[in-house]
Amino acid sequence: MSAPTGRAGRRPTIKAVAAAAGVSTAAVSQAFNHKGRLSEATRRRILDAALQLGWSPSAPAAALRNARTRSLALVVRRPTDVLGSDPHFSELITGIEGELAPRGYGLLLHLVTGPPEEHALYERLAAEGRVDGAVLTDAREDDTRPALLARLGLPAVLLGSPDGTAVVPRIGLGDQGAGVTEAVRHLLELGHRRIAYVAGPPELQHTRVRRAAFESALREAGLRPFAVLHTDFSERRAVGATEALLDAAERPTALVYANDSMAVCGIGTAQRAGLRVPRDVSVLGYDNLPLGSWLHPRLTTVDQQVQRVGAAAARMLLALCGEDVEEPTLTGRPRLVVRESTGPAPG
Amino acid sequence: MSAPTGRAGRRPTIKAVAAAAGVSTAAVSQAFNHKGRLSEATRRRILDAALQLGWSPSAPAAALRNARTRSLALVVRRPTDVLGSDPHFSELITGIEGELAPRGYGLLLHLVTGPPEEHALYERLAAEGRVDGAVLTDAREDDTRPALLARLGLPAVLLGSPDGTAVVPRIGLGDQGAGVTEAVRHLLELGHRRIAYVAGPPELQHTRVRRAAFESALREAGLRPFAVLHTDFSERRAVGATEALLDAAERPTALVYANDSMAVCGIGTAQRAGLRVPRDVSVLGYDNLPLGSWLHPRLTTVDQQVQRVGAAAARMLLALCGEDVEEPTLTGRPRLVVRESTGPAPG
């Protein structure tokens, strides 16, 4: 534990580098930012000196001077319930970070329990100038966040909105209707007629979009939903909804869930009720989380490439922050992934 | 989209507040930091003015002046494989954030693919003064990170170490041996004699600790492990290991996994092989992730209260950063949670 050569904790400043290279601090700054006019020789000399000393420009100092912190916020609603620790967000974060890291940006993660706390958080983040922008998740009906962020002058991108224009740019999760439509058609082809939908919270935009797609896909086939139940994405509700559906007199032969986590709960609940999946009842998820493919039976689901969505959101936000990045290419629409949890309708 | 009353993007500074309250900027600062001597009256007047203007001290400016950013880093190894998006980290983050948020600290999240990248990241974070400290996860045998962080002068806490003393403070995950021991005894009482262990990567410290506990618990009963297989925590390896074990001539009657995610894969694999859990084979996990209780059968596991560990790590790190926080109370040892995936040994 003897102190190594360098005095730990005492970071070198731009002055040290300037001295080492025999130039002014301004020159050092210019060398790092490709501004001003420096001869290639001195530039190299400065860079060498910096490398030698292990110097990088102080982030707080640069942030103060430039009014840009090079970090973005991601605010996630904290689970009031277990299902909240949904791996969905892990995937999203992976996608975002993949874009930020190579550009030297940081991701500031915050968890909140509800809208009031979330709003206060944005106020504080903006007031303190802690971040250059924010990724908003789970677009809601009449979402008040975009207006707030606009008022605060904080660039933002809203995730999970079906359409593309608003106060702040939005990243749709692809044409979500298409994914659900494809899923329903798959079930219809398998002969299912009594199909139920376990939806998310009604205040989320994608809930409405997917529900509409679900109902209209059935209508095209001259059918009506067996039932549509809303949940808060919690395990309790997912299980409760499933039990209610399976208890029905003529129970549904297929259950469609608004996300994979609930679908997993659904499979468990069905099995616990003595039903076999997919022989007695088919189950369909949404998200294509890794989790789904570990189970037996493997979960049939809709892949929406959450990581790519995250990456696209990050790029769009970076662009809003003045970074020049190539246009986010939101690849294909969500696609059905048929695995083992769906099968021919019984009887 | 017409601009609201306030000019968006133009944040108020301490000067504006000082002017509004009719005092100097120094007074404003003192009012916010409980330093200096201000009459209660002016203090209140200043705070009111600040509230009115929606002002909070600029984080970058304060960071520059105080050499403290009030944000901590959490570096997570990015999944080379799906299992990497292990909900374990969601839980950990929840625990950490729970301590940081009320103190106005931010959590800077970074994903890395391997040790070289991770080391470079710490160098950069330290050099740029972006964070006040870091949480290191997954203590490894001969871990080089503590020394690096010490050299950089960056406070750090190491998670997942069995013992408690080192270059940087370490948070043990409780007496992990105890959890495994309890698990093995549970299986022994159920009559199991052929018990296999699917371990994590050998370079992680907890792998050695848990493995040792596993073997010694069996030895106490005069038994030897059926087998101990190491994995990299990936789905592929978990499934592969499980298949290998179940293919054995006299197959094991119980499988113990080093984490819940692998245990879930194990259950799926066993079921796919036509075995019933727990009638034909018992399965035991480690972590007690929410996921485990959604399945059928519900996963028997060892609860190590990941959230609390995260909270303890955060508090310890905050203390190292000079924040005065109450001593982290690392509650109980890991405890066995018996659910449905373990049962009497067959035959």
Add this chain to the structure above:
DNA sequence: AACGATTGGTTAATCGATGTACCTCGGGAG
């Protein structure tokens, strides 16, 4: 009444990096 102590503030330096305005050469044109 003069003086030290106390209360309640203010002034000015500082953190580290950045960018504008300016300065200093050496060389070529006139």
Add this chain to the structure above:
DNA sequence: CTCCCGAGGTACATCGATTAACCAATCGTT
């Protein structure tokens, strides 16, 4: 020989908040 010009750097103000040092009243004391 003088003047101008551009290449190559430097000096200094600045971003916003913090804090040590300092100062102006007011009060109690003998």
